Amino acid sequence: MSKAPEAIGAAPATSTAITGRGVQSVDRALGILEVLARIGEAGVTEIAAELGVHKSTAFRPVATLEAHRLVEQTVDRGRYRLGVGILRLAGATTARLDLVQEARPICRKLASDTGETVNVAVLSESSALYLDRVAGSSALQPHNWVGQHIPLHATSNGKVLLSGLDDARLDRVLGKLATYTPRTITKRGPLRAELERVREQGYAVAVDELEVGLTAVAAPIRNVHGDVVASMSVSGPSFRLTPERFDEVVTLVTEAAIEVSHRLGWGHR
Amino acid sequence: MSKAPEAIGAAPATSTAITGRGVQSVDRALGILEVLARIGEAGVTEIAAELGVHKSTAFRPVATLEAHRLVEQTVDRGRYRLGVGILRLAGATTARLDLVQEARPICRKLASDTGETVNVAVLSESSALYLDRVAGSSALQPHNWVGQHIPLHATSNGKVLLSGLDDARLDRVLGKLATYTPRTITKRGPLRAELERVREQGYAVAVDELEVGLTAVAAPIRNVHGDVVASMSVSGPSFRLTPERFDEVVTLVTEAAIEVSHRLGWGHR
DNA sequence: AGACTGCGTTTCGTCGAGCGCAACGGAATG
DNA sequence: CATTCCGTTGCGCTCGACGAAACGCAGTCT
Incomplete structure (x- = not known):
């Protein structure tokens, strides 16, 4: 593109150039x-x-x-x-980048698209800590767990967070696996198998494991290194979040989590 | 400056910008x-x-x-x-720095063994620059420190980095010793004594010196010539990193730092 | 409601800054 | 010792970056 004395008169053709490309x-x-x-x-x-x-x-x-x-x-x-x-610049950037702040608009859209409640959680002291919550459109909603500690092995968010740990840390984080419902995973072996499945498919599901009638789907949020730093979930009553809807919800929640990850610097493009 | 005839003599107001020559x-x-x-x-x-x-x-x-x-x-x-x-650029930067590359697996193991957060820092422009960070199992992460400037006199990493300097460079690097907590070392004399102690025992400790309730232990990473090029620390809440645990943690962190130093070519006979 | 102020953004003509070229110095390589 | 390849630099020409001013839009004052 050194010298192009061509077609000065051809105005509309040059409209493909991105306006204000800069310096x-x-x-x-x-x-x-x-x-x-x-x-x-x-x-x-x-x-x-x-x-x-x-x-x-x-x-x-x-x-x-x-x-x-x-x-x-x-x-x-x-x-x-x-x-x-x-x-040094990155230090100034991360100081401004808050997970909740970045995630919120995406959570809103996800809640709107699914009509269910969206939660964001991080790992904290051997349990999941819920940082943010956007309520769905339906009147029937789960409890507000923001600021609360939730068991790791009985929730979709917890499973996602655990799936990012190596075996040594997993052992330290996991205490006794309490039983909440008949479907709660209470043995280490099956839990490890479940976490492996989560790693493979990139999302976690929990149906009636913490509370009968409560279903949730979660996907990992990653930082610039690819480490799992948080988890985003869609949760609602099991009669609404039926297995038939899983495909759709899984797609939405994983895409939302990937979008947040991008905002935190993960991935390319 | 289109108009401005013969304004050559007028001093251009370049303000305080760090003018690097080139483009x-x-x-x-x-x-x-x-x-x-x-x-x-x-x-x-x-x-x-x-x-x-x-x-x-x-x-x-x-x-x-x-x-x-x-x-x-x-x-x-x-x-x-x-x-x-x-x-993204920062991710690529740390990925290519030899130090981070070599240190990362060892950091992971150290974080896993201690259950606390591990940081790697270098000296940069009169402050400590954190290059890498591996969160402990109890990931209560207030901020991601990577890329941040940290005061040298109030942190274990800073003390280790300072301990590798001679008096002339020490004077050049040290500015005013700001007070962060009642336990911050703010006088040159005691700081020199502390650095001498660090040199002797091969590690540094900081309890409640940068922030009340924050304790850290650090050890030097050396290059081929034996110079202190970086520092590796284990940090966590003071109620978990109690003096009773110092012996154990000091052993772990010094061994880890020595291992990284070996990978950088130090100590081969 | 209307004028006003301050913002980010865009347009335009001018001129100096940045470009390509070619030459320089130094370090490996044969 | 000649060669080759590298990063670096001086130079003249040209095109791209600059400053001034205008524009659209929001919030604010009167």
Whole structure:
């Protein structure tokens, strides 16, 4: 796109260009950061080739990025990689990013789409701690559990949170598996099998396990490292959340959880 | 400056910006990121004032940054803040840092063995910069500290990092010793004594010095030359990390730190 | 209700900043 | 010792970034 003296008169054709793309050289500099994020370590020549520009065109933005500590040179051979300045910026970012705040609008939509109650929970002191709740449209609603500690092995949220732990931590977190209903999982073996299933399919279900007549479906919320940091669930009376509706609800709740995860920096794009 | 005839002699009001040489517009764009990191949330006009440039000169870099998700608009009022793109870059950064890469599995094991949170920090610009964090099993996570600046004199990690400096560098790094709790060390003399103790025993402890109720134990990570390049800590509530547990925790954290040091090439005979 | 103020955003003409080129210095490699 | 490949730098030309001003919109004052 160096020189294109073509078609000045063709106004409508150029409408495909995204309006207000911004500053070209900044765009390139950010492209450099993304290249380094993808490749990990690269020389100026390599970066230039990746962007399709001249060496010097790549070098000077890199020098500027280096002055701001966003990239740094490796000792061996003048190669570049992302620097600690990025981490400093990330610190300021996470300070502003609150899980509840980011999740809330998505919870609202999920509650609206399903008509059921949506909960967000994190792991805390050997139990699930409910951080937020958005009530569904129906009059018949579960209790408000915000701020309460809920058993891990008898809820969909709990299962999702447990599925993110390794065996050692699982053992420490799990105490006695209390019985709440005849369908509560009270043996370690079956619970481990259930958690493995949760990991595989990416969501958890609990039907009449904490309370007879109560059904819930939950999916994991992940941070930038991919760790499970929270869980989002849709819950309602079992006569409304029937197995026939599971497919639909599972899709909605997993998509919502993925969306929140993206807002926390997980995944690409 | 279009008009302004012969204004060459006039001193340009470049304000306090850290001018990195190279590409001007990139420099400004990165300045915008730093402004947002400092202020947290700002409008275009505010950013422009901060940089000492015209509104539109600030707006377009912002638009470019937004296109790369490095900044995002808040719903209310078109204000801007740092975006999730920063987090993705940060994830890529830590993934490529040798130290984090080598330390992570050991951190996981340490977190699992102690049940507490493990942090890895390096010295950066007169403060401790947290590179990685593995949450303990009782994941009561008030904030994610990764990327944050932490005072050096009031934390176990900070003391370890300071203990690796000679007197000249110590003076350069230490500013005013802020008071956070009644137990914070705020005088140079006692701090030097404390650092000497850290050097002798090979670990540092901080009880209620940064925050009442917060206790941490840290040990040094060394590179090939034996220099202290990072610090690894175990931290948790003071009621769980009692003095009776210090012996056990100190052993675990020092062994873990030594293991990481070995992986970085330290101590091979 | 109407004028006003302040915001983010857009347009436009000008000019200097950033681009491509080519040359430089240094370090591996044969 | 010649060669090759790298990051880095000086230079002239050109295009892209800048500043000024106008615009649409919201909230606010009178």
